[in-house]
Amino acid sequence: MNQTTISKTIGVAGAGLHTGVSVNLGLRPAPENTGYIFIRTDLDNFEIPASVEYISHCSYATTLMRKGVVLSTCEHLLSALRGSGVDNCFVEIDNIELPIMDGSSEDFIRLIESAGVVEQDAPRRLFRVLKRAKVREGDRKMSIEPSDRFEIDCIIEFPHPFINRQSLNYVADNGSFSREIASARTFGFTHEIETLRRANLALGGSLENAIVLTPEGMLNETPLRFEDEFVRHKILDIIGDLALLGMPVQAKITAEKSGHSVHSQLMSKLLKTEGAWEIISDA
Numbered sequence: 001m002n003q004t005t006i007s008k009t010i011g012v013a014g015a016g017l018h019t020g021v022s023v024n025l026g027l028r029p030a031p032e033n034t035g036y037i038f039i040r041t042d043l044d045n046f047e048i049p050a051s052v053e054y055i056s057h058c059s060y061a062t063t064l065m066r067k068g069v070v071l072s073t074c075e076h077l078l079s080a081l082r083g084s085g086v087d088n089c090f091v092e093i094d095n096i097e098l099p100i101m102d103g104s105s106e107d108f109i110r111l112i113e114s115a116g117v118v119e120q121d122a123p124r125r126l127f128r129v130l131k132r133a134k135v136r137e138g139d140r141k142m143s144i145e146p147s148d149r150f151e152i153d154c155i156i157e158f159p160h161p162f163i164n165r166q167s168l169n170y171v172a173d174n175g176s177f178s179r180e181i182a183s184a185r186t187f188g189f190t191h192e193i194e195t196l197r198r199a200n201l202a203l204g205g206s207l208e209n210a211i212v213l214t215p216e217g218m219l220n221e222t223p224l225r226f227e228d229e230f231v232r233h234k235i236l237d238i239i240g241d242l243a244l245l246g247m248p249v250q251a252k253i254t255a256e257k258s259g260h261s262v263h264s265q266l267m268s269k270l271l272k273t274e275g276a277w278e279i280i281s282d283a
Helices: 075-083 104-114 176-180 191-200 229-246 260-272
Strands: 003-004 010-015 022-030 036-040 046-049 055-057 062-065 067-072 089-093 117-123 125-131 133-137 140-145 150-158 164-170 186-187 211-213 249-256 277-280
Touching: 003 022, 010 104, 022 104, 036 067, 046 062, 046 067, 075 104, 075 176, 075 229, 133 260, 140 260, 150 229, 164 176, 164 229, 186 191, 186 229, 191 211, 229 249, 229 260
Parallel strands: 036 089, 125 249, 150 249, 186 211
Antiparallel strands: 003 117, 010 022, 022 089, 036 046, 055 062, 062 067, 125 277, 133 140, 140 249, 150 164
16 A cells, blocks of 8 residues: 545635634645645744654643644544545644634545545555553553554543443444544533633634533534444544554554543653554555
């Protein structure tokens, strides 16, 4: 299998979930071995590679920073690029945060599909895990171990009648991301809203881009897209964050009550563990 990029430049506009700012997003074809590079067009085309190296903080979203320049909430687009099998892409953005769209990766998937994906000449590279690594943060835990494919076992648990305990096993194969994961939306709870707003977060949040849960139900009038949409969105986030390893991953991930900070810790630990991974050609 060779590397891929999109066949033409394409764009979309929206608003940031946490900042509420308007933002224009453009996707451009990129050469082989580029990976994903964010370009702040509002700051003289300053480049921030989508890499673990540039993770800044991971509270309610994954934020990258290079030389003081910040880019926030990148995980949903990265998940769509990885889930679509795109290896190389320039991502142009004219503000601090990527647009949230409908809170899932579905609009980004459609954008990529409308551009089309083309094969390049260089063979695809894979990040293959050779040794198990694990992290724990209270009752949050996550591990990654060798496998002959990319697979995620995810468990979440919230004391809410729509969630309780949900689990799902996701295996990446042809089209599984679009079918099973892409349309799962981000979610939050009404009791969190005041805290988030005081922290200048979720300023762009609405029922159009998130599932908002009340103690007994939800504010949204539209139904859930899946009965277990919540655990599916957690898997979407994991895929997007692991895209920061720079290439498709060959491993099995097991996650329980994980979040962006746990994802980041696991990647850092894996990269620092001698003999735990290798880069191979997907021949």
